[in-house]
Amino acid sequence: MAKFSRKGKGGLPAISTASLPDIVFMILMFFMVSTSMRQTDRMVKVTLPQASEIIKLERKDLASYIYVGTPLNQYQAKYGTDSRIQLNDSFRTIDEIRDFIAAERENLSESDRPFMTVSIKADEDTRMGIITDIKQELRRCSALKIMYGAR
Amino acid sequence: MASKKTPEINGSSMADISFMVLIFFLMVTTMDQEKGLSRRLPPMPAEDQKVEDQKVNRRNIIIVRINMNDRIFAGNEAIDISQLKDKIVEFLTNPTDDPNLPEKEVKDIEGFGQYPVSKGVISLQNDRGTTYSKYIEVQNELVRAVNEIRDEFAMQNFGKKYVKLSEEQQQICRDCIPQNISEAEPKDVTKK
Numbered sequence: 001m002a003k004f005s006r007k008g009k010g011g012l013p014a015i016s017t018a019s020l021p022d023i024v025f026m027i028l029m030f031f032m033v034s035t036s037m038r039q040t041d042r043m044v045k046v047t048l049p050q051a052s053e054i055i056k057l058e059r060k061d062l063a064s065y066i067y068v069g070t071p072l073n074q075y076q077a078k079y080g081t082d083s084r085i086q087l088n089d090s091f092r093t094i095d096e097i098r099d100f101i102a103a104e105r106e107n108l109s110e111s112d113r114p115f116m117t118v119s120i121k122a123d124e125d126t127r128m129g130i131i132t133d134i135k136q137e138l139r140r141c142s143a144l145k146i147m148y149g150a151r
Numbered sequence: 152m153a154s155k156k157t158p159e160i161n162g163s164s165m166a167d168i169s170f171m172v173l174i175f176f177l178m179v180t181t182m183d184q185e186k187g188l189s190r191r192l193p194p195m196p197a198e199d200q201k202v203e204d205q206k207v208n209r210r211n212i213i214i215v216r217i218n219m220n221d222r223i224f225a226g227n228e229a230i231d232i233s234q235l236k237d238k239i240v241e242f243l244t245n246p247t248d249d250p251n252l253p254e255k256e257v258k259d260i261e262g263f264g265q266y267p268v269s270k271g272v273i274s275l276q277n278d279r280g281t282t283y284s285k286y287i288e289v290q291n292e293l294v295r296a297v298n299e300i301r302d303e304f305a306m307q308n309f310g311k312k313y314v315k316l317s318e319e320q321q322q323i324c325r326d327c328i329p330q331n332i333s334e335a336e337p338k339d340v341t342k343k
Contacts, residue, residue: 054188146192
């Protein structure tokens, strides 16, 4: 009995923080490994439309992105305020989608090519005309799996 | 003097430094998953191939149009977005075997048996002036209708919701209730 009563006197012992750096390092490593930096700077304003029946894109690495929207403020002087298509890091026209898709397809391994998905991320205020043109162009280069980005 | 060891570096600030790096990574990391509505486009017909109308029985097709003012027409009547889902559900299930609604074809579903599969096709048409948000909203409604039927089917046959079914059961559901949404060739739907 005496054994127990003696212990209570000294108050709570301070928790050793010596392992704190190790723990933090571990979390740090996790984030460093799992993080994927945004590869492209967005040059168009994109607010994705809302939808409730959305599904997740299964293979992110097989996706190529087409952004559609009005250019951001700093580009408006040069490119105007009309909806534009952004592929990789620059504004492109409809005709250049073909080369873009070909290049993206080239980057994938042979076995993955049929599963390539084109994710169209368009602003909710975009008119369908430009989207229809993109869709037609994608059909022409037989990139048939598409995904309408939504949130 | 030469034997004096180099003083140990104080490691207590290591935690602070790694915290700082950690916070940096926490901020730049993008955890957002890619989400959206997945679709498969029809292949482009070959140039020399004549565009011929596929003979689809009239009762098997419902045309959903969105005009340039974002007004929705299903069949030939204007309809509100809130009613669209129910209309599509009715169209696809055809509970009373109405001769004006799609016919059903009894198919052998692998692992399930025979089931009358609806032959209904939803054709979605839009104008160049339609806004993207409306288009997605309508697409979403169409998917919602199909998902609702699938859920009901799953509840009846497996006692669970569609998303909770196993992969094979989901496949059965998909076979029994196909999602036939056709995004039509572009054309001007707003008549002048």
